[in-house]
Amino acid sequence: MRFASHLILSILVGVGLAAVQPDENDDGVIERVQWTTSKLKGTPDPPMPFATERIYESVELTRPTHMTRVPETDRWIVTQQNGKLLSFNRSGDPDVQPVVDLKQVEGWHFAAFGIAFHPEFPEQPWCYVTYRDQPKSETGAKLSRFRVVDPKTPKIKLNSEMEILKWRSHDHMGGQPLFGPDGYLYMSIGDGQRPTPPDPLNTGQDIGDLQASMLRIDVDNLSSDKNYSIPADNPFVDVPDARGEIWAFGVRNPWRLCFRDNGELWVGDVGWEMREMIYRIDPGANYGWSVKEGSQNVKPMSGAHSVPITKAILEHDHVEARSITGGFFWSSPRIPELVGAYIYGDWMTGKVWALKYDSGKEQIIEHRELVDTPLQIISFAVDDDGEVLIVGxxxxxxxLIPNPLLTGESQNAAFPRKLSETGLFESVADEKPSLGVIEYEINAHHWADGTTSRRWIGVVGDDQLSLLEKSNWMTGDIQGQFNFPHNTAIAKTIYLQLDPANPKSKRRVETQVLHRYHDAWMAYNYVWNQDQTDAILQENIAVEREFKIATPDSSDGFRKQKWLHSSRDQCMLCHIWSSGTVHAFKREQLNRSFDDEKQNQLNKFAALGLFEAEFNPLEPSVSPIDNGASLEQRTRAWLQLNCAHCHRQNGGGTGSFVLESSVSLEDMKLVDMPANQGDFGYSDTKLVVSGDPSRSVLLYRLMKSGHGRMPQFGTSVVDDQGVLLMYDWIKSLGDSPKDLIRREHACKAVLKYPDVATIGQLLESTSSAVVLAVSLSRDGVNVRARESIARVAARHENAEIRDLFERFLPASEQIERLGNNIDVDLVLSTEGDVERGKSLWFNSGFSCRNCHQIAGEGQMVGPSMDGIGSKRTKREILDSLLNPSVSIEENYRGHIVATEDGELISGLKLSEDENQMVIVNSEGKQHIIALDEIEESRPMDKSLMPEQLLADMTLQQTADLLEFLKSLK
Structure with a gap:
């Protein structure tokens, strides 16, 4: 659900507060009319079958990571992020006791991840702990054995440590030890790298190291050179150059594993961009990372190991899960229906699922969501009776407990399926609210593709709002915000004007409703029908709809605009509990007049009796379009409104920065800080570069189209006013470099005289292209000049640059591209045209001839294409385009050179003598490098031909290109 923005149009529409029709009592005091017509009761969906109940309330843990039972005792033991291990009683007095503080060991012990006790404990008094003693180190993560000197409490002897294994501690360490039914120790280890780019070291498919693997070792029998031995039946023991410890490989960040009662090993594997996986780990299996992320392609199959990829038992997309946490199999009789189910959850969304799987038939018997919690689920724990507990x-x-709501209202079969049935409106077609439903306005709106809106709140009967004295993360209520009673409804209708010059073209798109259901908020979309007489409740699925918007800024006279009617799950991605769920009905947003009335809106609500007690209003929210506010205030407001619901603590954004306006600029961790989610063609990638917006990834991601654009959810149209605001603010943060000023002047000139040569110069890098794209975003730019420049830029060979300009093309010239998941059979079955393919090769912006010659025309960075149609089938040609690194002719193997100045140069090595080396890059440009300036030089494992070369081509273009190449006999 997207609560729309009004950065362009204001919302000076509506019936005003007078529509509430307050009465006066005998004393002349205005009284609130009660809302009695609400039909919003229960939910249209079956309520979750379970709820959660906190236990061990007196136990105080600090960022726990793993919890398990101490064998032969009635105690739990917990590892924590701070390196301290604690134990407490399972029943009776918790009696919390320290076990060990790993920070007392030499080194910087940043975190403990997991613990396992020897299968014959306490006769064998050993425990095995995984922890990190040095961050960002090649050997900073460890598995060590410690002696337990007091098994009943327990206590761990710190100086008894015996190191067993070490591995990379950058990120994705995995790190849970677990003894199997065979007595061997199993371990999960992640790829040990930052999230982006995915697996740059290509360790996922490399069985020559321990990363991205599941291990199996014998800790009872030490070898001559290791504090463990490798079982003889491990699958890769006899494979040359392989690590024999590996039991299976191709996992990204395996987080929490368990054994089923039939001996199967199960794990939750944290995905990258699209998928979260549940795997059954079989010996010798390959689970695909980083060739694949579950079923999603990440890198070409050319990088895959010869062991075939094993599919996940189950995978989630990132709408419902973003960081999976593996669990345990339930066997407790307390909830019989869960017996035999794998209970697992998600760190980001807090959801918990049950999965029943028939291993013999290799099929899922049952899969359902049990409960949606506000917890960051870090781990699960299983008790002696088989009950699975949740660790936040x-x-x-x-x-888990049965949901109390199941015995109350439960699913409401009569839940309103039409907006006219909700009781919010006396007349839906006229949007006349029912008595007691109050219309309101807010100070600042986020960007929602140029739409406008109206808003209402309905509080049932004589219920009132109060201010929360403390936060309750279980319900998404935040201190200082309003406490909304059960059955409160907050509604907003979204409008889209199809012709800016014609007010009568304004259409209702959807009415979004947040409904307070006991301690939770439910989100619903009512989609307006064609004749604008009513709106229909959308099921919990997302539907995309396209509009044609009249615009003078296009030679076509219109542009296409897509609108996503979000599913209920998608709505809650933005209305996340950590940001308070309700974004707009807040004191700072309401502190204003309504529809130009003189009385303050909050005061009027108070006079109506909407509030339980008096309170102090907050300073009004700054609007990004308020020219009376400072540049910094307006920019910070834009980030708050559009980005901060994700980019905050527990918000779900993967960046390590915070965009809330209440945070100081320094504490935002934004300015001059490195970006870790892709470089987008920049050599030194920073989120915001002081004084230089052209090199700031934040601005680039607000401007681009396609994958990687921000905001990620709820908008498909670039906010040009927001882009210009961000550009000016970043410039104000420091002295702008001379090349930025020079490019700005060049852009002004090229808008007057858009010659191809000058445009080409401005497209030589991502940073200069950003300046050009910003210049096209400004008001008053000549339409013909803008589209002429966009036509050149949108054909650029670099996708990072193309993505900045395609939106400026006329709608009729915007094209559907293949993307990264290419259907090979569909391409091969599409009829191609030789002449079109020839023109594509020689005359398009795909620049094939920059590297390959045909009939003597083109560069010879790669092999000649003469005769390719006689040597290869059409499928083989297509495969070489999709997977260029599978087979590389040695004469055309690339070379990479690092100079002492830190410059990286890659290309084909043409020559080398005692003084210099000559490299020609993929653009045909020669680099002459003195040998004494070379710090490192080596051949490349990957082809110089770019991967995913066809992603930005159309289906027909690809078929035409293949037909042309096949014709070269």
Missing amino acids: YDGTIHR
């Missing part, structure tokens, strides 16, 4: 990163422990 906030230090709380919970158990």
Whole structure:
């Protein structure tokens, strides 16, 4: 659900507060009319079958990571992020006791991840702990054995440590030890790298190291050179250059594993961009990372190991899960229906699922969501009776209980399926609210593709709003915000004007409703029908709809605009509990007059009796379009409104920065900080570069189209006013470099005289292209000049540059591209045209001839294409385009050179003598490098031909190109 923005149009429409029709009592005091017509009761969906109940409330944990039972005792033991291990009683007095503080060991012990006790404990008094003692180190993560000197409490002897294994501690360490039914120790280890780019070291498919693997070792029998031995039946023991410890490989960040009662090993694997996976780990299996992320392609199959890829038992997309946490199989009789189910959850969304799987038939018997919690689920724990407990990163422990709501209203079969049935409106077609439903306005709106809106709140009967004295993360309520009673409804209708010059073209798109259901908020979309008489409740699925918007800024006279009617799950991605769920009905947003009335809106609501007690209003929210506010205030407001619901603590954004306006500029961790989610063609990637917006990834991602654009959800149209605001603010943060000023002048000139040569110069790098794209975003730019420049830029060989300009093309010239998941059979079955393919090769912006010659025309960075149609089938040609690194002719193997100045140069090595080396890059440009300036030089494992070369081509273009190449006999 997207609560629309009004950066362009204001919302000076509506019936005003007078529509509430307050009465006066005998004393002349205005009284609130009660809302009594609400039909919003229960939910249209079956309520979750379970709820959670906190247990061990007196136990205080600090960022726990793993919890397990101490064998032969009635105690739990917990590892924590701070390196301290604690134990407490399972029943009776918790009696919390320290076990060990790993920070007392030499080194910087940043975190403990997991613990396992020897299968014959306490006769064998050993425990095995995984922890990190040095961050960002090649050997900073460890598995060590410690002696337990007091098994009943327990206590661990710190100086008894015996190191067993070490591995990379950059990120994705995995790190859970677990003894199997065979007595061997199993371990999960991640790829040990930052999230982006995915697996740059290509360790996922490399069985020559321990990363991205599941291990199996014998800790009872030490070898001559290791504090463990490798079982003889491990699958890769006899494979040359392989690590024999590996039991299976191709996992990204395996987080929490368990054994089923039939001996199967299960794990939750944290995905990258699209998928979260549940795997059954079989010996010798390959689970695909980083060739694949579950079923999603990441890198070409050319990088895959010869062991075939094993599919996940189950995978989630990132709408419902973003960081999976593996669990345990339930066997407790307390909830019989869960017996035999794998209980697992998600760190980001807090959801918990049950999965029943028939291993014999290799099929899922049952899969359902059990409960949606506000917890960051870091781990699960299984008790002796087989009950699975939930461990939250906030230090709380919970158990599943039947949902009390199942015995109350439960699913409401009569839940309103039309907006006219909700009781919110006396007349839906006229949007006349029912008595007691109050219309309101806010100070600042986020960007929602140029739409406008109206808003209402309905509080049932004589219920009132109060201010929360403390936060309750379980319900998404935040201190200082309003506390909304059960059955409160907040509604907003979205409008889109199809012709800016014609007010009568304004259409209702959808009415979004947030409904307070006991301690939770439910989100619903009512989609307006064609004749604008009513709106229909959308099921919990997302539907995309396209509009044609009249615009003078296009030679076509219109542009296409897509609108996503979000599913209920998607709505809650933005209305996340950590940001308070309700974004607009807040004191700072309401502190204003309504529809130009003189009385303050908050005061009027108070006079109506909407509030339980008096309170102090907050300073009004700054609007990004308020020219009376400072540049910094307006920019910070834009980031708050559009980005901060994700980019905050527990918000779900993967960047390590915070965009809330209440945070100081320094504490935002934004300015001059490195970006870790892709470089987009920049050599030194920073989120925001002081004084230089052209090199700031934040601005680039607000401007681009396609993959990687921000905001990620809820908008498909670039906010030009927001882009210009961000550009000016970043410039104000420091002295702008001379090349930025020079490019700005060049852009002004090329808008007057758009010659191809000058445009080409401005497209030589991402940073200069950003300046050009910003210049096209400004008001008053000549339409013909803008489209002429866009036509050149949109054909650029670099996708990072093309993505900045395609939106400026006329709608009739914007094309559908293949993308990264290419259907090979569909391409091969599409009829191609030789002449079109020839023109594509020689005359298009795809620049094939920059590297390959045909009939003597083109560069010879790669092999000649003469005769290719006689040597290869059409499928083989297509495969070489999709997977260029599978087979590389040695004469055309690339070379990479690092100079002492830190410059990286890659291309084909033409020559080398005692003084210099000559490299020609993929653009045909020669680099002459003195040998004494070379710090490192080596051949490349990958082809110089770019991967995913066809992603930005159309289906027909690809078929035409293949037909042309096949014709070269």
